[in-house]
Amino acid sequence: MMTAYEKLLAARAQDRPTARAYIEGMFTERTELHGDRKYADDAAIIGGIGELDGKPVTFIGIERGRDLQERIRCNFGCPMPEGYRKALRLMKQAEKFHRPIVCFVDTSGAYCGEEAEERGQGQAIADNLMQMMGMETPIITIVIGEGGSGGALGLSVANRIYMLENAVYSVISPEGCASILWEDASKAADAAECLKITADDMKRFGVAEDVIIENFDAFDVMCEDLKKRLLSDIQEMERFSGKELSEQRYARFRKLGVYQEI
Amino acid sequence: MNNIVGMFRKSRNVLESGGITPEVEEKIRCPICKAIDTKRSVAKNKMVCPVCGHHYRISARTRIKTVCDKGSFQEIPMHLQTENPLHFPGYANKIESARLASGQEEGVICGTATIRQQPCAIFVMDPQFMMGSMGSVVGEKITRLFEYATEHDLPVVGFTASGGARMQEGVLSLMQMAKTSGAVHFHSQKGGLYITVLTDPTTGGVTASFAMLGDIILSEPNALIGFAGRRVIEQTTKKKLPDDFQRAEFLQDCGFVDAIVSRTELRATLERLLKQHRKGAGV
Numbered sequence: 001m002m003t004a005y006e007k008l009l010a011a012r013a014q015d016r017p018t019a020r021a022y023i024e025g026m027f028t029e030r031t032e033l034h035g036d037r038k039y040a041d042d043a044a045i046i047g048g049i050g051e052l053d054g055k056p057v058t059f060i061g062i063e064r065g066r067d068l069q070e071r072i073r074c075n076f077g078c079p080m081p082e083g084y085r086k087a088l089r090l091m092k093q094a095e096k097f098h099r100p101i102v103c104f105v106d107t108s109g110a111y112c113g114e115e116a117e118e119r120g121q122g123q124a125i126a127d128n129l130m131q132m133m134g135m136e137t138p139i140i141t142i143v144i145g146e147g148g149s150g151g152a153l154g155l156s157v158a159n160r161i162y163m164l165e166n167a168v169y170s171v172i173s174p175e176g177c178a179s180i181l182w183e184d185a186s187k188a189a190d191a192a193e194c195l196k197i198t199a200d201d202m203k204r205f206g207v208a209e210d211v212i213i214e215n216f217d218a219f220d221v222m223c224e225d226l227k228k229r230l231l232s233d234i235q236e237m238e239r240f241s242g243k244e245l246s247e248q249r250y251a252r253f254r255k256l257g258v259y260q261e262i
Numbered sequence: 263m264n265n266i267v268g269m270f271r272k273s274r275n276v277l278e279s280g281g282i283t284p285e286v287e288e289k290i291r292c293p294i295c296k297a298i299d300t301k302r303s304v305a306k307n308k309m310v311c312p313v314c315g316h317h318y319r320i321s322a323r324t325r326i327k328t329v330c331d332k333g334s335f336q337e338i339p340m341h342l343q344t345e346n347p348l349h350f351p352g353y354a355n356k357i358e359s360a361r362l363a364s365g366q367e368e369g370v371i372c373g374t375a376t377i378r379q380q381p382c383a384i385f386v387m388d389p390q391f392m393m394g395s396m397g398s399v400v401g402e403k404i405t406r407l408f409e410y411a412t413e414h415d416l417p418v419v420g421f422t423a424s425g426g427a428r429m430q431e432g433v434l435s436l437m438q439m440a441k442t443s444g445a446v447h448f449h450s451q452k453g454g455l456y457i458t459v460l461t462d463p464t465t466g467g468v469t470a471s472f473a474m475l476g477d478i479i480l481s482e483p484n485a486l487i488g489f490a491g492r493r494v495i496e497q498t499t500k501k502k503l504p505d506d507f508q509r510a511e512f513l514q515d516c517g518f519v520d521a522i523v524s525r526t527e528l529r530a531t532l533e534r535l536l537k538q539h540r541k542g543a544g545v
């Protein structure tokens with residue numbers, strides 16, 4: 001049994017498949033689409049149109065990069081505001097053409113920097129949360145690695161969320177939490193435990209529908225299984241109207257939270 | 263920090279008990295211009311320095327008094343009590359001391375009121391309650407307020423003050439961002455007006471959700487508004503940031519704030535905007 005911290009390290013491991021690998025493994029007939037049509041193309045968010053067994057689907061993923069050069073180019077998977085706006089543009093496009101949307105989440109968080117603030121990182125994420133809630137097409141999100149805070153949430157307002165078995169989701173990085181709590185970032189392992197960040201925790205809280213077993217040694221088999229799951233989910237969801245899908249999505253998030261009614 | 267909190271608490275007495283005159287007139291020194299004034303005269307000016315216009319941080323209850331018509335505020339009772347779902351170490355104690363320090367049960371107060379006769383639903387976050395951080399109860403209360411406003415065809419005026427999502431409730435706090443943003447969406451879909459007033463400080467998960475979703479986004483002068491913390495950015499980029507970074511004026515220059523409105527002018531501004539959005543005011 002791995003500890004929360006061991007899972008966090010596994011989720012961050014450099015040899016772990018990144019979003020691009022899943023997209024290439026599952027979607028055929030792909031066209032990658034670039035840019036937010038407002039400012040720039042953020043390499044940390046990749047997106048486009050592809051097919052799942054002949055069915056057109058919009059894919060969007062946070063990409064960490066596979067080698068150092070790529071990692072630098074995509075900011076180590078920390079999206080800029082224009083990345084979230086690019087994702088929203090592609091989602092709106094998907095909605096217009098009644099295409100389902102599949103998102104892959106893998107980030108330590110939205111980029112923290114002067115230019116990200118100047119271009120409205122908070123506003124960009126907020127807009128995604130609100131617009132995704134209203135989206136009248138199926139949305140499925142798969143957390144394939146690290147689900148870091150608001151930066152991950154910006155692609156997670158989905159009808160269904162899946163977590164890979166060693167993927168994590170957290171409100172704050174365990175390092176950040178440890179330095180606030182104990183003024184000691186090296187206590188990240190303790191913080192990871194306290195924060196309850198594992199895939200099983202997400203299922204227990206109702207944040208995720210299911211946990212997906214990792215099988216990176218037979219990655220093509222894993223992608224094939226994942227594809228089957230997505231197709232059957234999409235088929236199920238397409239029985240509902242766009243409006244119903246939006247309402248179901250809201251109902252899903254509406255019940256998240258723990259408090260006592262007195 | 264402790265001094266400032268102490269200052270709020272005394273000034274709250276002045277404002278909230280209809281002006282108890284302290285036996286010895288207490289003095290207050292503006293942290294910005296260093297002008298010395300009586301607490302009474304600063305409180306009368308809505309806790310804005312009469313000399314330089316510095317806006318003191320104020321509690322949610324004081325805020326309600328400065329904005330709503332006298333006696334018009336009706337809190338919507340929600341009866342929600344904070345839990346410790348993660349059994350996070352020290353959380354129960356933190357909540358208890360926040361309750362004592364603020365006199366509030368949680369970090370936001372929700373209700374209905376009139377502002378110069380204009381009816382609205384209103385939420386006010388309390389910077390003194392764990393830095394206005396958002397956990398399950400804060401998220402649920404704001405969501406319920408938007409649902410109430412949607413049902414009753416009311417505009418929402420929201421005052422934000424928050425350090426962000428509350429760490430101690432983990433991912434459940436994070437999910438409140440999605441939940442509240444959804445509630446804003448459905449209110450908006452029904453044609454509801456939402457005005458946010460950003461106050462010092464509005465950061466993190468609150469900035470990245472309902473704070474930035476107003477049809478109209480106002481801000482108090484010099485309020486700190488941002489997504490990432492200044493220290494985090496300086497650590498990441500190893501660069502010193504300019505002093506005005508993430509201040510309301512900077513946000514307005516960048517295009518994310520509609521207008522900066524002084525606390526002393528706010529009632530007039532809100533009245534005007536609420537009037538202009540009354541049902542039937544347009545064509």
Ligand SMILES: [Zn+2]
Nearest residue numbers: 292295311314
């Ligand atoms: Zn002053």
